[in-house]
Amino acid sequence: MRTRRAFARGDMPAAANLLRRAVALLPMFDQERLDLLPDLGEALMDVGEFPEADRVLREAIAAGDEAGDHRLRADAALGLTLVEFYADPPPEWSQRANRIAHAAIPVFELFNDAAGLAKAWRVLGAVHATALRYGQAAAAVARASAYARAAGDLRQERRNAASFAVAAVYGPTPVPLAIVECSRIVAEATGDHRTVEFGFRRVQDPFPCIGFQLDGAGGHRTDRADDSAPVGRGARHRRPEPVRRRREMAQGTLRAIRRRLRLRT
Numbered sequence: 001m002r003t004r005r006a007f008a009r010g011d012m013p014a015a016a017n018l019l020r021r022a023v024a025l026l027p028m029f030d031q032e033r034l035d036l037l038p039d040l041g042e043a044l045m046d047v048g049e050f051p052e053a054d055r056v057l058r059e060a061i062a063a064g065d066e067a068g069d070h071r072l073r074a075d076a077a078l079g080l081t082l083v084e085f086y087a088d089p090p091p092e093w094s095q096r097a098n099r100i101a102h103a104a105i106p107v108f109e110l111f112n113d114a115a116g117l118a119k120a121w122r123v124l125g126a127v128h129a130t131a132l133r134y135g136q137a138a139a140a141v142a143r144a145s146a147y148a149r150a151a152g153d154l155r156q157e158r159r160n161a162a163s164f165a166v167a168a169v170y171g172p173t174p175v176p177l178a179i180v181e182c183s184r185i186v187a188e189a190t191g192d193h194r195t196v197e198f199g200f201r202r203v204q205d206p207f208p209c210i211g212f213q214l215d216g217a218g219g220h221r222t223d224r225a226d227d228s229a230p231v232g233r234g235a236r237h238r239r240p241e242p243v244r245r246r247r248e249m250a251q252g253t254l255r256a257i258r259r260r261l262r263l264r265t
Helices: 002-008 012-025 031-046 050-067 070-087 093-110 114-130 134-151 154-170 175-188 193-204 231-238 243-251 254-262
Strands: none
Touching (some): 012 031, 031 050, 031 070, 070 093, 093 114, 114 134, 134 154, 154 175
């Protein structure tokens, strides 16, 4: 219960600590312990402990293989692709992540696991974004958000909200549609609104012409954009960015974009 509350309020250090303790106390091959490993791996990723997250998730994958637990294996494998994505993705990351996500979807569908489906579509959104397919990325993230909402998984819902904002900025989403969707996401977000709003503001800050400012939990104004222009194209045309940011955008990785944007905060 305390772990779920920590996840819900976005307190990942507390969640990682509680999960570590639970995993350490349970018997090595206890099913409850094994089921906690994917969550522990993601919590460790969120606090920047990438090597430990990698180790935990590989343990879960091995346990899933040995026990024939396809859902555990799929969950942990998706978590591992996210660890690689945020740490230092290898050149073949997109191809492997795409294969893992598509293999995981029917497994989660079989078990009616909405949270697992949310994670799979989240990974596919990242795959599309790294290839500059931002329209497809937005569609994948929208599906991830819907599954997260169905599962009551607030943590994934908030992450997908921020990812949608990134895809809206760089993709073909028209400004009016982006305004409506982003405002709806913020207005409907429960728990820790700061995670959602921070993700939106980080994208909006260097691109003020995308057409909205968050006001509280969902208000907006549209006095800074040409509503006929797609979000990404309008931003690039109206406000030329420094050479380094343009180069990073051309590389097509959200990791590079996020790293550059963090320098502004």
